Amino acid sequence: MIDIAWELFTPWAAIFGGAIIGVSATIFLLFNGRIAGISGILGGLFRPMPGDIFWRVAFILGMLLAPWVWQAIAKMPEIQINAGYDTLIIAGLLVGVGTRFGSGCTSGHGVCGLSRLSLRSFVATLSFMSAGFIMTYVVRHAFGA
Amino acid sequence: MNVGFFAFLSGLVFGIGLLVSGMANPEKVLNFLDITGHWDPSLMLVMVGAIAVGLVSFSIAKKRTLTFLGLGIKLPTADKVDKRLVGGSVLFGMGWGLAGFCPGPALVALGTGEFKGLVFVLAMIAGMLLFEAIDRPKRIS
Numbered sequence: 638m639i640d641i642a643w644e645l646f647t648p649w650a651a652i653f654g655g656a657i658i659g660v661s662a663t664i665f666l667l668f669n670g671r672i673a674g675i676s677g678i679l680g681g682l683f684r685p686m687p688g689d690i691f692w693r694v695a696f697i698l699g700m701l702l703a704p705w706v707w708q709a710i711a712k713m714p715e716i717q718i719n720a721g722y723d724t725l726i727i728a729g730l731l732v733g734v735g736t737r738f739g740s741g742c743t744s745g746h747g748v749c750g751l752s753r754l755s756l757r758s759f760v761a762t763l764s765f766m767s768a769g770f771i772m773t774y775v776v777r778h779a780f781g782a
Numbered sequence: 783m784n785v786g787f788f789a790f791l792s793g794l795v796f797g798i799g800l801l802v803s804g805m806a807n808p809e810k811v812l813n814f815l816d817i818t819g820h821w822d823p824s825l826m827l828v829m830v831g832a833i834a835v836g837l838v839s840f841s842i843a844k845k846r847t848l849t850f851l852g853l854g855i856k857l858p859t860a861d862k863v864d865k866r867l868v869g870g871s872v873l874f875g876m877g878w879g880l881a882g883f884c885p886g887p888a889l890v891a892l893g894t895g896e897f898k899g900l901v902f903v904l905a906m907i908a909g910m911l912l913f914e915a916i917d918r919p920k921r922i923s
Contacts, residue, residue, distance in 0.1 A: 639817070639821055640819070640820055640821060641821055641822075641823060642813060642820040642821055642822045645810070645813055645820075645822040645824070646822055646823060646824055647804055647824050648824065648827050650802055650803060650804055650824075651803050651804065651824040651825070651826075651827035651828045651831065652827045652828070652830060652831040653802060653803070653831065654799050654800070654801070654802035654803020654804065654805070654828055654831065655799070655803055655827060655828035655829060655830060655831020655832040655833075655834075655835075656799075656831040656832065656834065656835050657795060657798055657799030657802055657803070657831075658795075658796055658799035658800065658803065658828070658831070658832040658835075659799075659831060659832040659833070659834065659835025659836045659839070660795055660799070660835055661792045661793075661795035661796035661799055662792075662796075662832065662835070662836050662839065663835060663836070663838075663839035664788055664791060664792040664795065665788070665789070665792040666839050666840065666843050666849075666855070667839060667842065667843060667846075667849055667850055668784075668788040668792075668849050668850050668851050668853075669785060669788050669789055669792070669849065669851070669853065670848075670849040670851075670853040670854055670855040670856050671856055672856075672857065672858065673792060673796060675796075675884075675885040675886040675889065676874075676885045676910075679885060679889075679906075679907075679910065680910045680913070683907075683910055683911055683914050684914060684918075691785070691786050692785050692786055692789035693789070695785075695786040695787070695789040695790040695793065696789040696790065696792060696793035697793060697889060698790060698793065699789070699790040699791065699792065699793025699794035699795075699796070699797065700793040700794070700796060700797040700886065700889040700890060700893065701797075701889060701890075701892060701893035702794060702797070702893060703793070703794050703796070703797020703798050703800070703801060703890055703893060704797065704801065704806075704890055704893045704894040705893065706794060706798070707797075707798060707801050713801075713894065714801055714804065714806065714807065715807055715809075716806055716807050716808070716891055716894060716896060716899075717807055717808065717809035717810075718808050718809070718881070718882075718883075718891070718896065718898045718899070719808075719809060719812075720808070720880065720881040720882070720898070722898070722901055724880055724881055725881050725883075725898055725901045725902045725905065726901065726902075726905040727877070727880060727905075728877040728878075728880035728881035728883060728902065728905070729877065729881075729883070729888075729901070729902040729903070729904070729905025729906040729908070729909060730877070730905050730906070730908060730909040730912070731873050731874065731876050731877025731880065731909065732874055732877035732878060732883065732884065732885065732888075732902075732906050732909060733877075733905065733906040733907060733908060733909020733910040733911075733912070733913065734870070734873055734909040734910070734912055734913050735870045735871065735872070735873030735874030735875070735876070735877060735909075736870065736874045736885060736910075737870065737909075737910050737913035737914075737917075738866055738867075738869060738870025738873065738913060738917075739866070739867055739868075739869070739870025739871035739872075739873070739874055740858070740860070740866075740867060740870070741871075742874060742884050742885050742886075743878075743884045743885075743886065744796075744884075744885070744886055746871070747829060748829065748832040748833060748836055749836060749840075750858075751829070751833050751836070752832075752833050752835075752836025752837050752839070752840045753836075753840040753843075753844075753857065754840075755858070756861070756863060757858075757860060757861065757862070757863055757867055760863045760867065760868060760871075761867055761868070761870075761871040762871075764867075764868050764871035764872050764875060765871040765872065765874045765875030765878060766875065767872075767875065768871070768872045768873075768874070768875025768876050768878075768879060769815045769875040769876075769878045769879035770815055770817050770818075770879070771875075771876075771879065772815075772875065772876045772878070772879025772880055773812055773815035773816045773817075773879040774816070774817075774818050774819075775879075776879065776880060777812075777816055777819055778818060778819065
């Protein structure tokens with residue numbers, strides 16, 4: 638049976654934060670005319686097209702500065718990273734290669750792709766979610782961490 | 783200049799959204815992915831909130847040919863579900879499940895000055911460069 642962690646569950650912050658992410662995707666779509674997919678925006682820097690580096694860097698800069706703006710107003714939420722360096726390196730490589738071959742990540746496929754009812758994004762989201770569930774099961778339970 | 787401004791604003795708002803939703807915290811993401819353990823369903827509601835807004839925006843975008851800045855709207859045109867899409871997504875999911883980081887939250891963690899965020903982002907960039915090295919010769923030939 639599913640054992641829900643009610644004490645960790647933050648439904649309102651989740652929905653509200655999600656809506657803010659939706660607003661970000663909306664700005665990028667209706668002003669810049671593009672999909673707010675983080676892996677694509679970052680990865681595109683390594684396949685540069687004329688006139689396209691500036692906005693990619695601007696977007697990434699905005700993300701990097703988000704915690705700074707946050708800190709000026711409120712207390713930073715906890716960022717807990719339990720993975721060791723070896724795990725982070727392997728995970729980073731997998732995420733980098735995987736999102737580029739799969740043409741997207743949680744934002745591009747999961748948020749934008751599902752919002753525009755794309756079959757490809759639906760399949761991609763199912764694929765990375767399933768792989769994520771299995772990998773977390775293996776790490777947390779099969780090896781008994 | 784406007785293009786840069788709205789890209790910056792969009793990135794900033796995206797990062798704030800990740801912080802508000804709790805998804806900037808890899809441990810919380812792993813608590814969602816741990817569906818057989820003590821499961822935190824929050825991330826599902828993040829998707830619900832984001833998609834609820836997104837559905838409206840994309841329906842507006844589909845009726846327009848130009849953005850408010852007068853630029854063309856560039857939506858993906860690929861429609862084939864292939865091995866590349868599924869295989870890539872599975873590799874991504876494996877990495878996501880290992881550390882609890884996907885690209886957005888990793889950039890936000892790097893922004894906080896977290897050294898582990900830097901390590902992950904550098905490895906992720908190495909992975910993207912590896913993709914270019916594998917993929918580029920194929921595209922040119």
